[in-house]
Amino acid sequence: MSPIRQRRRTPRRAVTTALAATAALATLGALGAAAPAQAGPAQDRPGGHPTHPTDLQLLALNDFHGNLEPPAGSSGRVTEQEPDGTTKSVDAGGAEYLASSLRTARKGHARSLTVAAGDIVGASPLLSGLFHDEPTVEAMNKLGLDVTSVGNHEFDEGKDELLRLQNGGCHPLDGCYETGRTFEGADYPILSANVIDEKTGRTLLQPYTVKNVKGVKVGFIGVTLKGTPDIVSAEGVKGLKFPDEAETINKYTKVLQRQGVHAIVALIHEGGYPVSSAYNYDCDAGGSGSGLSGPIVDIAKKVSPEVDTLVTAHTHNAYVCTIPDPAGHPRLVTSAASYGRLFTELDMKYDWRTHDIVRTSVKGANHVVDRTQPKAPDLTRLIDHWKTLAAPVADKAVGYISADITRGTESTPESPLGDLIADAQLEYARTVDSDVDLALMNPGGIRADLVRAASGGEGDGVVTYGEGFAVQPFSNTVNIKTLTGAQLITVLQQQVSGGNAAVPKILQISDGLTYTLDLTRSGADRVAADSVRLGGEPIDPTATYRVAMNSFLAGGGDGFTELAKGTDQLVGEDDLAALVDYLTAHSSASAPYAPTAADRITVLR
Incomplete structure (x- = not known):
């Protein structure tokens, strides 16, 4: 089988500006982290910062794995807990419905960001995998993804292919898939704070980024599980090392704070195991931290209290749970299952005086990507385009x-x-x-x-x-x-x-x-x-x-x-x-x- 293939511009999301590397950052081995040194003019506050906190919305997904079309069988269903305690299965997922869900959720929110915690690509169905996941990157550009961490499956085809997905360009073997059309890469940064090139000692991609949404600056640090070499082929991670997740997040939290960024979110490609398979169960019914087990619990307990919330992934489970930070304060840890069947909505308040998230204001819930809603027409066109190219094989x-x-x-x-x-x-x-x-x-x-x-x-x-x-x-x-x-x-x-x-x-x-x-x-x-x-x-x-x-x-x-x-x-x-x-x-x-x-x-x- 000889597939068909497509390059990259600098992330063009309007809310992101680049920060020139400082000497301190250079000593940490970071490469070109996108982090604005100052907030730009705030059009909506002509008299200066408001005295009251401002609403901020984060929409999060994880483990999409190139599922542009609605997943089949059990992969395309979620378990929903009913008020009487019973459960039912709900059909969910598909990029056309995911785009509609996210666009609906953003309505009425002046400040909203869409984030992910890795494995957006890799282990993908043929519609995306046949084209080395270019269709999924294009879909994420269209539905407005602002930033993601790297997951283990982003290394399925090796570091050079991951860099190509970020930066664009035709596939080195398959070339471009259409005459006159070059793959432009991801509009969003793929963060890899704990992925270190052994030769240079530098991070493979940006370790963090700062998003400036109408004057609200939010820092995102992205890591994948340190055990990535154990679950990816040796060739896929050759020449890379993966330091501890919590230590890496804490390191870059200090970097962000020195830049005056105090609203910080960790995007972690590692996860946990909830006590219920229902996406909407009450994780904290038995008390904070009682509804979740697994690696993310230990990580969360070590991540600096200065990090406001943790968006997690990898285990393909759904949860919105509270786990105490090292200071003993409750902190939200979330995951939206997999394959685009759910997304997490996080609502919080930003304090202009402290330039930080009001931790007690952070609320979260998982929502079903329901297939009864209208499809997003632009995603339908994109999927149909790639389906036409894939049809002779698929x-x-x-x-x-x-x-x-x-x-x-x-x-x-x-x-x-x-x-x-x-x-x-x-x-x-x-x-x-x-x-x-x-x-x-x-x-x-x-x-x-x-x-x-x-x-x-x-x-x-x-x-x-x-x-x-x-x-x-x-x-x-x-x-x-x-x-x-x-x-x-x-x-x-x-x-x-x-x-x-x-x-x-x-x-x-x-x-x-x-x-x-x-x-x-x-x-x-x-x-x-x-x-x-x-x-x-x-x-x-x-x-x-x-x-x-x-x-x-x-x-x-x-x-x-x-x-x-x-x-x-x-x-x-x-x-x-x-x-x-x-x-x-x-x-x-x-x-x-x-x-x-x-x-x-x-x-x-």
Whole structure:
């Protein structure tokens, strides 16, 4: 497949002005942070600053992942809690509806900014991914994004490609996608305060920016999770290091304060796990900090009290929670799920005397990007334009399914879709090496369900190449390695131990491999060695096995360091091609592929 491709101007949002780098900032290794030294004239206050606080609105999103069209299946729904305590599912998302929602929310607000916390691109459906996410950057320009932090998925294609998305220019291999049309890049700064180039010691992109909205100056510091190298391919982050999130935010908070900027917001691509899956549940019902767990809680407790609110991401969860800052004062921490299904509205007061946010005034709520509202016509035109270019590739039928093939959840760690992908990789791998015994697939690499009604809602069960791409968009290769039986058992135990102890990453497994996952135990003991079998026979710790996996896992990604120790590696073709070929070979209009029972892993609770 040879896609089609587009350069960048300086961010042109009117509320942003550049600050010349000071000597102090240079010693911190910052590059060209956009931060106005002084507020410009305030047209709405001719007699000077008002004595009363001024309203400020922030609209926030995160983890959009190039979902320009409404996501299909469970990826396109949110859970809503009803007044009587019951819940219901609501269809949500799509860039046309997101733009309408944001524009409606801004009405009546003289000072409003739209911000994001990373993973705007990467792991995207074909409509965006085929064009290296240029369509999503153009969509964000149109819907008025003012600033975002960088996420781990912005490094899927490496730092040079991230710089191109910021600065513009044609793709180095695919070129520009249309004659006479050059990609101009993001109008908004992508902040990377804790992404350091090892050669220069400088931040890859701006560490922070200051937005001046009619005299109100707000500083934004953007960071991604320090564990990015553990969840991105080694090539994607080569030559970069990722310091601690809280330490970095605190460092640049001091820089902003020295410039007279005291209203400060942190955009953090790291997140937490709420006690409820409903986007509108009361996170603080049991007291401040009681409704959220996970990495962001520890980060929030270390971030300077001078930071007024934290917009977070990465876990794809929805929450608006209060977590005490280091001084013990409550501070709002928010996340708007993923895929553009929700946005967070933050309303607050700006005090002209202190040039700071009145912390007690900060209120927040998540809102559904409802699909019953009118679509934004300019986003419709943009999507239709790229769909026309993508159609020859995207619309090709590659298989048929008899029912939805879904991904797993925490309560169902094995999934029919995971089984399908593992089986597809095993079948492909055996065409390369007939001695391959099994295949493993990381759950985070499965990005969407396969649903019967995905293509225009007709429900005919046709699977298109575009729908397959949405499931596996990373362009990983299928690799084959030799592991001992003891190593294979260690791999399965690494699903639930080490860095995966708190939030297990359950590998999807090919037909013939079985074991018991005992959730009543803790750590590695949750996978008993004597329960692991292949073809009904116990795994022999001293024997060797040929194992297929994608290139991300082969490099030890997601904490599976034992896989990186495998030997005799063979590198195969694209993993999506393996899935497409499998569906084509094992389905037809008269005999569609049926979901598996997903019973290879026995779960004890």
